Amino acid sequence: MKDLSEDATDLSYSAILFQCRDFSREVGKINEELDELLYKVRLAAIMGARNVKDAESMVVVLQIASAIERMAQAASEMVRLLDIGPEAIPFLPPLLTQADERIGALHIVAESTSIGRTIGDLQLENRTGMHVLAVSRRRQSKQQKWLYDIEGDFLLRMGDVLVVRGTDEGFNILREHFEEGTPLKETIEDHVEEPDEGDADDHDGHILTGVGQ
Amino acid sequence: MVQDGSPEDLLIDMKDTSELMVDLAYSALLKNDKDIAELVFELEERVNHLEQEIQRRAFESVSEKELGTTQAYIITRLTICVEDIANAAVEMAETVARDMTPPTILRRSVDESDSIIFWTTVNQGSEIAGQTLGESHLQTATGATVLAIKKTDGRWICGPAAYQKMEPGDLLLARGPDESDDRLLELTGNEPPEEDA
Numbered sequence: 001m002k003d004l005s006e007d008a009t010d011l012s013y014s015a016i017l018f019q020c021r022d023f024s025r026e027v028g029k030i031n032e033e034l035d036e037l038l039y040k041v042r043l044a045a046i047m048g049a050r051n052v053k054d055a056e057s058m059v060v061v062l063q064i065a066s067a068i069e070r071m072a073q074a075a076s077e078m079v080r081l082l083d084i085g086p087e088a089i090p091f092l093p094p095l096l097t098q099a100d101e102r103i104g105a106l107h108i109v110a111e112s113t114s115i116g117r118t119i120g121d122l123q124l125e126n127r128t129g130m131h132v133l134a135v136s137r138r139r140q141s142k143q144q145k146w147l148y149d150i151e152g153d154f155l156l157r158m159g160d161v162l163v164v165r166g167t168d169e170g171f172n173i174l175r176e177h178f179e180e181g182t183p184l185k186e187t188i189e190d191h192v193e194e195p196d197e198g199d200a201d202d203h204d205g206h207i208l209t210g211v212g213q
Numbered sequence: 214m215v216q217d218g219s220p221e222d223l224l225i226d227m228k229d230t231s232e233l234m235v236d237l238a239y240s241a242l243l244k245n246d247k248d249i250a251e252l253v254f255e256l257e258e259r260v261n262h263l264e265q266e267i268q269r270r271a272f273e274s275v276s277e278k279e280l281g282t283t284q285a286y287i288i289t290r291l292t293i294c295v296e297d298i299a300n301a302a303v304e305m306a307e308t309v310a311r312d313m314t315p316p317t318i319l320r321r322s323v324d325e326s327d328s329i330i331f332w333t334t335v336n337q338g339s340e341i342a343g344q345t346l347g348e349s350h351l352q353t354a355t356g357a358t359v360l361a362i363k364k365t366d367g368r369w370i371c372g373p374a375a376y377q378k379m380e381p382g383d384l385l386l387a388r389g390p391d392e393s394d395d396r397l398l399e400l401t402g403n404e405p406p407e408e409d410a
Contacts, residue, residue, distance in 0.1 A: 060308045064242070067301040071235070074297035081287055126390055129352050167352060168375065188353065 027079050034072050041065050103133065104171050106162045111181025120152025127188060128173050130166035137161075220271040220280070220288050224295070227263040229372030230256055231295045233360050234302035236388065240330045241309045249330065252386075253306035259369060260299040264292045330360070330386070331394045337381040339402025347375030355396040357389030 042065060045058040108115065114122055124130055135147045137160050147154075156162075164174060176187040218226075234256050241249035271288045274280040280288075335342050341349040352358050362370040362377065363384040370377060379385065387397055398404070 056313060060313045063308050063313075064305055067238075067304040070301040070304070071298050074294040074301070077294045077297070078291065081290055084283060084287060126356060129356070129358055167358070169347070169350070169353060173353075 027076055031072050031076055034069070038065050038069055103163065103165045106164060106174055106178045108156060108158055108160045108162070108178045109181055110158050112156075112158070112178050113181070113183050114156050114178065115158050117156060118152060119150060119154045119156070122156075122184060124174070127184070128166065128170040130164045130170040130174055132162050132164050134163040135160050136163070220267045220274060220285075223263055223267045223270065224288055224291060226371065227260055227267065227292060227295050230260050230263065230369075231299040231302070233371050233386075234260070234299050234306075236360065237330065238302040238305040240388075241306050245309060247310055250306040250309040253302055254310070256369070256371070257299060257303050259371075260296060264296050267292050329391060329394060330388045331397075333385050333387065333394075333398055333401045333403055335379050335381055335383045335385060336402030339381075340400050341379055342381045342402070344379060345375060346373055346377050346379065349379070349400070351397070351400065355389060355393045355400065357387040357393035357397050359385050359387050361386040 042062060045061045045065075049055040049058045119132055124132065132150045132154075135150060135154070137145055137147060137157065139145055162174075162178070164171065173184075173187045176182045176190075177184045234253050237249050237253050237256075240246070241253065268289050271280065271285040275282055275285045341351065346352075346359060359373055360371070362373050362379065363386070364370065364380075365382040385397075385401065387394075389397070
């Protein structure tokens with residue numbers, strides 16, 4: 001449930017960012033799934049209480065269920081803002097990209113050493129702080145398909161487009177890795193050590209620029 | 214307490230704060246930690262304050278013709294969504310603060326993540342004192358993300374940017390994998406706890 005509500009919020013932000021109807025549709029699907037789950041949770045909570053002590057802990061469950069529901073509703077409210085009209089479209093994305101965590105897209109090129117490995121193998125989140133929200137993959141039919149709910153056993157293929165969330169620094173590391181084919185270990189080392197040789201003003205800018213061209 | 218900046222800038226701050234609150238609410242629940250729940254309440258005030266300020270400035274910007282009505286409308290609507298998310302976090306944290314006992318199964322369901330949330334003070338003379346977050350390469354070096362900085366005057370900086378300076382006495386609120394806290398304690402000039410390693 002926690003995962004679903006977080007996915008809904010993330011996808012809503014991504015939907016706004018990429019103005020992508022697929023994402024907003026997915027937010028709708030997640031919310032339907034969540035509704036069903038919440039119903040079951042509430043039912044189970046009421047059925048599960050046999051005495052006052054039970055009932056007390058079930059109140060917690062119900063309260064948390066309602067909190068999660070509220071978050072998911074707020075997420076779909078945000079997506080609905082895209083329907084306001086063409087005026088909204090150029091205005092909304094910058095509102096979200098300046099936040100400390102940014103969302104961006106990365107293409108996996110043929111040279112990348114990560115092709116054929118799983119997200120879990122690479123330990124992307126542990127090593128770079130970047131979280132993969134969704135992947136766009138071209139099928140045999142050349143049709144593009146969006147995959148959500150990416151887990152550790154997800155196998156990366158050439159041509160995949162990853163939608164990731166994290167810091168600028170992490171994003172730059174992954175961009176060099178996936179789009180220029182530099183091995184992940186090298187890019188991490190470059191980013192952590194190399195800038196210390198330059199002067200202070202210099203590498204501040206280096207982190208802040210370079211994303212999104 | 215009132216920050217400078219356009220409604221858009223404040224909105225980003227508000228969004229960052231609300232995300233921090235959700236993060237904290239889940240970990241308060243997970244660890245049954247009242248201190249973390251208290252932080253959520255403290256941040257709620259900040260969010261409420263930001264919401265009022267953003268809406269006021271959005272209207273102001275319209276009257277000064279810096280923003281179109283649709284844009285101001287979108288900003289106002291977004292603040293309501295973000296506020297809702299913050300309120301949901303408060304609702305969650307309340308269960309911890311009120312000493313309600315959650316069923317163990319619930320805690321287990323939240324406990325799938327291996328990251329922890331912890332505080333550390335930046336000590337005088339430590340490696341990162343006086344550096345900016347970007348200069349310190351803290352996230353890449355320790356695996357921990359600084360979620361917020363509490364300055365000595367009580368000011369909160371939620372979702373600090375790379376140019377944010379860390380000064381002696383600042384409290385860093387960080388989240389990261391289990392081992393990252395020791396590494397960060399070291400960088401900030403604190404001794405990692407020796408007992409139960």
